[in-house]
Amino acid sequence: xxxxxxxxxxxxxxxxxxxxxxxxxxxxxxxxxxxxxxxxxxxxxxxxxxxxxxxxxxxxxxxxxxxxxxxxxxxxxxxxxxxxxxxxxxxxxxxxxxxxxxxxxxxxxxxxxxxxxxxxxxxxxxxxxxxxxxxxxxxxxxxxxxxxxxxxxxxxxxxxxxxxxxxxxxxxxxxxxxxxxxxxxxxxxxxxxxxxxxxxxxxxxxxxxxxxxxxxxxxxxxxxxxxxxxxxxxxxxxxxxxxxxxxxxxxxxxxxxxxxxxxxxxxxxxxxxxxxxx
Amino acid sequence: xxxxxxxxxxxxxxxxxxxxxxxxxxxxxxxxxxxxxxxxxxxxxxxxxxxxxxxxxxxxxxxxxxxxxxxxxxxxxxxxxx
Numbered sequence: 586x587x588x589x590x591x592x593x594x595x596x597x598x599x600x601x602x603x604x605x606x607x608x609x610x611x612x613x614x615x616x617x618x619x620x621x622x623x624x625x626x627x628x629x630x631x632x633x634x635x636x637x638x639x640x641x642x643x644x645x646x647x648x649x650x651x652x653x654x655x656x657x658x659x660x661x662x663x664x665x666x667x668x669x670x671x672x673x674x675x676x677x678x679x680x681x682x683x684x685x686x687x688x689x690x691x692x693x694x695x696x697x698x699x700x701x702x703x704x705x706x707x708x709x710x711x712x713x714x715x716x717x718x719x720x721x722x723x724x725x726x727x728x729x730x731x732x733x734x735x736x737x738x739x740x741x742x743x744x745x746x747x748x749x750x751x752x753x754x755x756x757x758x759x760x761x762x763x764x765x766x767x768x769x770x771x772x773x774x775x776x777x778x779x780x781x782x783x784x785x786x787x788x789x790x791x792x793x794x795x796x797x798x799x800x801x802x803x804x805x806x807x808x809x810x811x812x813x814x815x816x817x818x819x820x821x822x823x824x825x826x827x828x829x830x831x832x833x834x835x836x837x838x839x840x841x842x843x844x845x846x847x848x849x850x851x852x853x854x855x856x857x858x859x860x861x862x863x
Numbered sequence: 864x865x866x867x868x869x870x871x872x873x874x875x876x877x878x879x880x881x882x883x884x885x886x887x888x889x890x891x892x893x894x895x896x897x898x899x900x901x902x903x904x905x906x907x908x909x910x911x912x913x914x915x916x917x918x919x920x921x922x923x924x925x926x927x928x929x930x931x932x933x934x935x936x937x938x939x940x941x942x943x944x945x
Binding site for chain 1: 881882921
């Protein structure tokens with residue numbers, strides 16, 4: 586189990602199956618700093634998508650690993666308290682919508698920032714819980730407001746997004762309050778981009794790891810385009826797909842594409858070397 | 864090598880509706896931000912949206928963004944040794 590399950594799971598199988606993590610106080614005149622800053626992610630352009638500035642990139646280019654690691658730890662530490670995410674499978678996401686309320690479609694700040702996606706085409710994010718009443722109350726601030734979904738509609742939308750190849754992630758707004766169920770991809774999702782390219786863990790791997798049964802794999806390569814985390818490749822000399830299990834974030838999108846059922850989602854905890862790789 | 868990417872905001876007035884550089888860049892280097900924080904009750908005016916270089920580490924120096932900008936608002940240079 587991950588650090589967050591230990592801290593906030595309270596006996597539930599996963600911290601994101603604990604209903605308490607979807608509840609938060611609706612009304613408080615003055616919020617404590619942590620709670621307040623969890624809500625301050627720029628909902629219009631996700632802070633211009635730059636989790637770290639150019640100076641960080643210059644340090645990486647220079648090879649100053651000591652400074653780089655210092656900044657990484659600072660950014661991660663702050664993110665883990667206010668706003669960070671974890672990858673979940675489609676099945677887990679479907680379970681999540683069963684236990685919380687309300688759920689709505691909202692516009693995606695990342696896609697707006699990355700490609701200027703017009704609001705009409707940009708409702709790929711899902712917001713959860715009491716925070717959505719804020720979005721309903723101030724649609725102008727939150728560009729496009731909310732489109733509340735029934736449970737059935739929510740599950741349908743999630744399944745469609747998954748078919749498209751988007752990855753489901755859960756995001757906190759003031760940990761452990763889970764307010765966002767995002768549908769991510771690389772590189773237009775700030776979180777995936779930042780963790781895959783810069784190694785800054787504002788997005789945690791999921792509780793599963795995908796593994797290929799090479800005997801069942803028939804080399805069709807249908808899975809290869811499904812990976813948003815650079816973990817999956819094709820090996821022509823074997824005519825088989827290959828998953829770097831240490832890179833795999835456990836989203837399950839490759840497994841759902843495989844006609845041969847050759848990709849299995851294993852519990853991360855059952856693989857000793859991967860159990861603490863988050 | 865990291866480029867210096869400058870966008871002349873006097874020339875780039877409506878990035879939210881133009882979007883040409885954002886859609887042309889094959890490495891998704893540029894991003895939209897706002898030069899004011901979000902406000903309750905108000906939609907951030909499109910004129911407050913700005914384009915800036917974000918993912919400098921991915922810029923190959925192809926200059927497609929410079930060429931596609933109808934206002935010639937973008938400059939990309941690789942001098943400076945970094």
